[in-house]
Amino acid sequence: MALKGRLTNQLMTLPDYHLLAALLYSALLLLCSGSAKPAIRYGMPVVAVWLSVNFAGSLLFAVQATAYIGLTYLLYQQCLSGRWPKIIAWLLWGVLSVGLLTHLLPGYGGLPLTDNTQIKANSLPASVYLNTDKVLIAWALLQWIPVWQKNPHTAPHVAAWVKLTLPLLAIPLIMLLAVQLGLLQWQPGFSVLLVIVVISNLLNTCFTEELLFRGALQHYLHEKLGMFGGLVIASGLFGLAHFAGGGWYMVLATLAGLLYGLVYLLTGRLLWAVLCHWGLNTTHLLLFTWPVVQA
Numbered sequence: 001m002a003l004k005g006r007l008t009n010q011l012m013t014l015p016d017y018h019l020l021a022a023l024l025y026s027a028l029l030l031l032c033s034g035s036a037k038p039a040i041r042y043g044m045p046v047v048a049v050w051l052s053v054n055f056a057g058s059l060l061f062a063v064q065a066t067a068y069i070g071l072t073y074l075l076y077q078q079c080l081s082g083r084w085p086k087i088i089a090w091l092l093w094g095v096l097s098v099g100l101l102t103h104l105l106p107g108y109g110g111l112p113l114t115d116n117t118q119i120k121a122n123s124l125p126a127s128v129y130l131n132t133d134k135v136l137i138a139w140a141l142l143q144w145i146p147v148w149q150k151n152p153h154t155a156p157h158v159a160a161w162v163k164l165t166l167p168l169l170a171i172p173l174i175m176l177l178a179v180q181l182g183l184l185q186w187q188p189g190f191s192v193l194l195v196i197v198v199i200s201n202l203l204n205t206c207f208t209e210e211l212l213f214r215g216a217l218q219h220y221l222h223e224k225l226g227m228f229g230g231l232v233i234a235s236g237l238f239g240l241a242h243f244a245g246g247g248w249y250m251v252l253a254t255l256a257g258l259l260y261g262l263v264y265l266l267t268g269r270l271l272w273a274v275l276c277h278w279g280l281n282t283t284h285l286l287l288f289t290w291p292v293v294q295a
Contacts, residue, residue, distance in 0.1 A: 018055040019130065019196060022111055025052050026135040026203035033142035042073050045139060056132055060107030065136060068096045076143040097140070100133045101208075108133050113193060120189045123289040128193075130200050138208040145215040147207070147270040154268035163266045167276045170259045171283055174252060181248045184288040194290075198282050206277040213238045213257065214264045214273050231261045245292070256280055 028048055035041045049057075049065040057065070071093045073079070080086050099105035110129035118125045178184040213234050222230030239254030259280070264273040284290060 018111060021052075021055050022130050022132050023196075023199055023203065026132050026200070029135050029139040030142070030203065030207060033139050034146075038073075042069060045069050045136075049136075052132065056109065056111055056130075058107035058109070061105055061133070064096060064099075064105050064107070065133075068093070068100070068136060068140070071096070072140040072143060093140075097137055100137050101212075103129075103131055103133055105133065113196065118294070119193065120187050120290055122185055122187055122294055124292050124294045126291050128197065130196065130204075132204060134208045135204045138204075138211050141208075141211040141216060145211055145219075145270065147211070147215070147274060150268040151219065151264070151270070152268075154265055158266055163263070163272075166266065167259065167263060167279060171276075171280045174255055174259070174280065175283060175288060177255070178252055178288070181252075183248060183252070183292050184284070185293045186287065187289045188287050190286065194285055198285055201281050201285070202274075202278045206274050206281065209238070210260060210264075210270055210274045210277055213241075214261055215270045218261055218264065227265065231258065231265065235261050249292075 025048055029045050032040055032044045032048075035044075046066055046069055049069070050062050053059060053062050071089055075086075075089055075093060080089055096105070103110065110131035110133070113128040113130055114126065116125045116127050119128065175184065179186070217237065218230045218234035220230075221233050224230075225233070235254050235257030238257035238260075239250045239252075242250050242253035245253070256277075260273045260277050263276045264270055267273075
């Protein structure tokens, strides 16, 4: 894959194989989670993590990631006996998950794609990274939450055309609201950099966030508080998780969360929520200023 010289001058100079290796790494972890063979399901991710030291992360990160995979194995396979070993394992798993989600685990450094560069015209300059740490959370949650199986906690049956029409109408409306709020402007554009970001967004962001907020959180709250409570609270927390973008950005993220949650409820399959999330993000990336309009 000869990337050098063919990418736009927005992209920082990287060895030719690093970007391809990073994307294949994320795809491999997601695919391994569905294997019935422990050697593939757990062994291959460990091998991939240590190979990834060559293009992202460090030996320290690889040790932590290996521990995370090991803890996931112990918890999913219910290998631990006794209350305290289970509590300690879940606490460690949770701490590592937060570190992965926030890119704050010691020794981790994503692949820098741009350094305070304007990605599209009229857009705020940004430093963009291809982060592959968060996909480990997706791999772990996939042990418990298959994205392709039907969830029993679904809304009453609705026609197929309603399920299809909802995202097709809601995504343009959310984008229009963002324009009206002054966060975005219409700015169609295409580049190799944007293609890389779009693919990474699916593998590393959409799968992870939907598994976490819809597959785990909304599902749990649905059982405790009912369909409406689970949908609203999970969507609100999803909005709060985007606090870095400011108040209006959190409002838009909350509305997007409601859309993804509704898609999950109406279809009963998390995969459709993942694809809806990816569709909205791709629309933003390719058709509007990104990440936001330049003031």
